[in-house]
Amino acid sequence: MTLRKLLLAVASLAMASAASAASAASAASAASAASAASAQTTLTIATVSNPDMERMQRLSASFTSNNPGIELVWVTLEENILRQRVTTDIATGAGRFDIVMIGTFEAPIWAERGWLTPLVEMPEGYDVDDILPSIRTSLSHDGTLYAAPFYGESAFTMYRTDLFEDAGLEMPDAPTWDFIRSAASKISEQNDDVYGICLRGKPGWGENVAVITAMANSYGARWFDNDWKPQFDSEAWASAVNDYVSLVRDYGPPDATKNGYTETLNLFQNGKCAIWVDATVAASTITDPETSNVADRVGFALAPGTGLGKRANWLWVWSLGISSSSGHQDEAMRFVAWATSRDYTELVAREDGWVNAPPGTRASLYQNSDYLKAAPFAEMVLSSIKASDPAKPTVDEVPYTGIQYVAIPEFPGMATAVGSRIAKALAGEIPTDEALKNAQWVTEKVIERARFISDD
Amino acid sequence: MTHTADAYQKPVSELDDEQLPVPKHRLHGPGHFLGLYGSEHVAATEFVIGAAFVAMGATIEDILIGLLIGNTLAVLSFWLITAPIAVKMRLSLYSYLDHYMGDLVPRIYNGANVLIFVAISAAMITVSATAVRVLFDIPPQTYPYPSNVYFALIAGSASIIAVVVAYYGFNVVAEFATICTPWLMVMFTAGGMVLIPALNETLTGYTTLSSFSDFVNLAGATVFTGINAEGEPGIGLIEVIGFAWAANTFAHFGLVDMALLRYAKKSVYGLCTATGMMFGHYVAWISAALMGAATASIMKLSVAVVSPGDVAYYALGATGFVIVIIAGWTTANPNLYRAGLAAQAVFPSVPRQKVTLAVGAVVVVGSCFPFIYRSILPILAYAGLVLVPIGGIVFAEQRVFQRMGLKSNWHRLKGAKDNMPALMTWGICLVFGFGLDFLNIIPFVYLFLPTWLLSIILYTVLAKRAGAGQSYPEAEKREADFNRRVEEYHAKLARKEGHSEVKDTSLLTKGIRAVWIVIGLLVPAVLAWRVLFNSPDLYAYYVNRELFYDVTIWCTLIYFVFAWWGLQRSKALQRQGEPSVSAEPAE
Incomplete structure (x- = not known):
């Protein structure tokens, strides 16, 4: 075999391998696309571990039964670990988490950085105006809501x-x-x-x-x-x-x-x-x-x-935000709306009693006689939340938002x-x-x- | 092969020193290489590579064990592959290729080097620019491309200055780089120590670590989590080993470091590369990763996008700017210089200034794109893959040919214009290596191994067919004569330069050394130690950290003034000790 023949043989071998790989990759890609077409949308939700979120996981069957095309994957982490993982995911636009649980401290900071999807197109019937004004303010940036409140406290x-x-x-x-x-x-x-x-x-x-x-x-x-x-x-x-x-x-x-x-x-x-x-x-x-x-x-x-x-x-709210890098914005919006809606509150009341309804976010809860009966402190909680203004937390003007913290x-x-x-x-x-x-x-x-x- | 013919005809004294083997009297002992490798591998790249391992999602166990194994393999590669050939030939790889590979191989090789050195230079200038951008209040650059016109302006300006400095003041910067090593080592270690308590507090609520297992737990939970930047399970032990090994593939398997190790008295000094591998590529990488994670936590950013400038500032205060700029520039400077030289070799007929300017222009544009510095680890791995076949070819000539009855310098003896077996081997190996990469059969960091083996086998077969086993009596006689003349010339040169090293034992020199060691290095180290081990709560931590920041910048200033002074005194003394007798050129 001459040098030229040897060279040709090796080059042919390499090209044949490459062509075979390309063909295999193409076939795999086609199979994957076909599979994806029939698969459900998976929403990955990152939350802290607490009884309210455990309850939400338990009751989420109600959401998936009404949304058969959506599958929920819960990633439950300790609070500090959750902050780190979610920050990395959102900051790099990795899109691993579609929905993240965040507090009032993170919401305006992340919103300013463009990491969260503005919640301007919530599904019909969500009734944004029912959310208590101070709660909305604490989860907004430049007047736009970036996270939906799950429960709030003063x-x-x-x-x-x-x-x-x-x-x-x-x-x-x-x-x-x-x-x-x-x-x-x-x-x-x-x-x-x-x-x-x-x-x-x-x-x-x-x-x-x-x-x-x-x-x-x-x-x-x-x-x-x-x-x-x-x-x-x-x-x-x-x-x-x-x-x-x-x-x-x-x-x-x-x-x-x-x-x-x-x-x-x-x-x-x-x-x-x-x-x-x-x-x-x-x-x-x-x-x-x-x-x-x-x-x-x-x-x-x-x-x-x-x-x-x-x-x-003071004012603190746990809320659900949608990662701006999520590939399932519509589905994520649907879930967030469900989890922070009046319907969800009523679902909790039906399953676990009114006293366990997520408090402190919606005015309608404080007009519900069943809830007021089960929670004698409710009116004082409402007054406290209403009196909290995270946009104007102090007597004199300040350049920051947040009442018991500086955002x-x-x-x-x-x-x-x-x-x-x-x-x-x-x-x-x-x-x-x-x-x-x-x-x-x-x-x-x-x-x-x-x-x-x-x-x- | 005109230059070879020239070499035979010209008086040896008229040949460039670089074209000749290193004379015996210029060889160095192990101490030289321990220091040299320490400095070569504690650079701005370490900031980036440390963070890259975090972004790639390695676990702490894989990092601690994998880096140890990978770097040990790198040291062994230097010792067993690079050093023996360097010591045998006493030539740099470039000179070797010039001598033994004809015209085209060195030319293409230099072309590849231009690209690689341009990428490294651009990356290092971007690293420096991330520190400067803070001074001008420019937002962090979190995208692969420049997202702020002023950042591009700063990176571009820094490149232009770096190009000018590399062109006119290469020697000054190179000399300055030699005194940076001890300081860089202390600062890299101190930076990690200073930020560990803050990182620990965000995770556990405590600023103190009580044991090494606490450190492992902290690093495992916050830095080396096993989850990559895409949120998927990250690289494993095998990949960590591969990255550590492959980070310098072009230097050991690729034989680029023949340029350094040709000065070694014994090939066992290849083991001295351990200072660079075990400090720069172990302690500094881990420390840089810790610093990056802590800064990301403070800034509420991801470690994947936090810039070296921010990391250094939070770890070291104002000294952080100095370290990033100095480490960036001292790394960019030699690479820019190498890129310029390589480019000149590719285009010998184009005036040097034009070539340098063209290379500089590419660096200026490249430095504006942060993705280059963030991709430095894959760039280094792929660069290794491109250059490794040449290492395999040289390895075959020097370590295999003799055993098979072939002549290692067959091409020079034959006198053909181009070394076609080498060209074909290189080309086929590139197709093979990148083909394997495309097929994704093995991790890309290990592609250099089969590629290197293939290059040895292929070149041996092709060279044998091209005449490596034949006899060239005329040429061999000419070669022996040339070697004899070189030996004679070196003997004369040894007599000329063979003065004994002047040892400076003056009180002033001792005082200067004491100042830069104690104030420049020891004081910051002690202060960093206090931050790590004497900060029972966050307030105490801030007090200790601010003291470290405030004092270390002055220590840095004192360090450089006195270390530079000491260097200049030592050089002046050596000059005084040189004999004025001139050696006659050998014929």
């Missing part, structure tokens, strides 16, 4: 009616922090086994910082002025943090820095707290005789204020650092003015870097 005051009665006190519907202090003081004096007040003390942006920020809002404080200059050196912050620290240290449980939402809920359920200012979502648990020792002795009032026009309430990506880190300093002050390890100086410093540093690496 903060309010929960108190023990029996202890108030014994102390000869009457809780106003809209208490002030001064009243809360005097009530906590009086009840503490009269009861050795009950703490006058319980507030979250555990450091974390979703723990003590949520309560302290909401409280500070009611004192006229704000995280940043309009030029993004941190404001922890203000009088308002000093008053708020001093009052918070003295209130909890004087009348609260010992080791309060170990108490987050869950621990405080536990204390209240066991009759250890006279007053608790926290999330409205706690109401159903502390009024349920099966889970609470004080179920029949709980009253509700608005979150405390100082008369400046803002109260210590910027860097907030969790800096807020947890601030929370750890305030927890130190609460534990008596450092004075409150030092904690505030530290908060000012760390916020300045983080925001300085964030603005420097601005992606605006």
Whole structure:
């Protein structure tokens, strides 16, 4: 065999292999297309693991039976892992998740980055106007809704009616922090086994910082002025943090820095707290005789204020957004509309009772007599949510949205650092003015870097 | 083969040094190669490759084990394949091809090199531009193409400056690059250490790691998750090994690093490449990935799109800009220079300035497209596939031919214009390699192995048929005579240059060295250590991190001033020690 023949033989072999592969690929592609034509649309939904979402999975058969062309795949993850996975998926436009569960913190940030589909064409009968205005605002960017609310919560005051009665006190519907202090003081004096007040003390942006920020809002404080200059050196912050620290240290449980939402809920359920200012979502648990020792002795009032026009309430919504990179926009829209509709609420009520209906998103729920009967706290929850305005969270103007948080990506880190300093002050390890100086410093540093690496 | 004829006819002293084997007195010991490989492989590419492994969805176990195996295979390849040939021939691959492969092979080879070096240069300039874009408040470039005209302007401007610097000031930048190595090593490690607590806090709520298993868990949950950027299961152990091995295929199997290892006294010094493989391609890759994941978490972005500039800024503060720009430029500079030289070899009749400008223009355009730097790992793997057949051809000549009774320098002896067996082998191997890739039979990172084997077999068969087994008495005599003249010339050269190395033991030099070691390297390392191990909560973390940022930028400045000063003193001293006697050219 000559060199030329050898060369030709090898080249022919390579070409034949390539042609064979191309032919095989073409056949496979045709088979795949045929198969796809007959297959269902699969919607992949990324959610956190909690009882409400487990319920939704259970009840989703109702949706798929009415939409036989759609199959649902649920990806349930721990909250922090979910944030990372979903962020990667959406930021890269990978399109693995069609629908994602997000909170009010993410919704405006992701919407601004173009990662979410605007919900401007919801199916007929969805009734967007039924969604409470503050909830819509918190999930909107530039006036457009980007995520559909599943359930919402605010903060309010929960108190023990029996202890108030014994102390000869009457809780106003809209208490002030001064009243809360005097009530906590009086009840503490009269009861050795009950703490006058319980507030979250555990450091974390979703723990003590949520309560302290909401409280500070009611004192006229704000995280940043309009030029993004941190404001922890203000009088308002000093008053708020001093009052918070003295209130909890004087009348609260010992080791309060170990108490987050869950621990405080536990204390209240066991009759250890006279007053608790926290999330409205706690109401159903502390009024349920099966889970609470004080179920029949709980009253509700608005979150405390100082008369400046803002109260210590907040707003948080879990919602469903559609990834802009999803290849099944119409089907995803149909599912999101179903899961956040009035019909779904009624389905939950039929299956699991009205008390388990997802609260805090639709005005119609609060006009339903069955729900109002099952949830005696409902009107106060509605008032609290209505009073929350994430677009104008503070007395003075601010450049950010969010009430108990600031809707910027860097907030969790800096807020947890601030929370750890305030927890130190609460534990008596450092004075409150030092904690505030530290908060000012760390916020300045983080925001300085964030603005420097601005992606605006 | 005109140049070979020229080589025989000209006095040896008139030949370019590059065309001759390295003389014995210029050979180096192991220390030289330990440092050289450390510096060669701690560069801006590491920022990109670290993040690439994350985007490709490797698991932490596969990374820890796979990179170790892959890099060990790379070290073994340098030791057992590249070094023996380099030490035997004492020539760079380019000179080897010039000598033994006729006209067309080196020309095509240089053409391929132009493309590869242009791509690497463009990628590295884009990396630098990602840092500069932050200074000008330009949005991150998350798409394959430039999504902001000002970014394109910055990348283009940076390229133009880099081209001008490479053209006029190559030696200064190259010299500067030599002092960067220890600093780059410390900064790459420190960057990962500084961002680990922040990353851990986002996952666990704690800033501290109590054990190595905590680190593995953290990296497994946040960085090397096993899920790729498309949300699918990512690459496995086999692919990780392959990527680590193939990242430098063109250097070891492709024999490009003959240019470096030809100076080794012994072929065992090929093992010294371990500094580059085990630090640059292990610690630095993992550290870069951790930095990328932490930055993505802070910025609420995906690691697949977060830019090296942002990563470096969050990891190292202002020093981050310095590291990205310096690492980018010191990598782009030699590659631009190589691209220019290769292009000149392809178009010898076109004036050098025109060729360099044309290459520069392509780099300017390429640097505006972020997809090039994000694809650097596949680019390197495919570049290896293109160049590996040449490595196989040379391997066959130097390690197989003698065993089969063939002459390794048969083509030079024969004196034909083109080495047709080499050309055909290369062409067939490319069809074979890329054909296998098309058929998707094996992972593309391993394509170089069968391609390399085929090139050895094919070239041996074709060369034998073309006359490699024949005898060329006249030419062999001429060759022996030429080699004798080279030896004589080297002996004279050795006498001329054979001064003993001057050792600087002055107090000032010791002081200069102490300053850059302690202030430039040790202080940042200690501060990074504090951030990682002495940050019980996020506030303490921010305090420690800000201190690290604030101090490290000054340490960096001091490091470069004193390291440069030390280098210049050492050079001046060596110049003083050189004898002024001139050697007579050998005839």
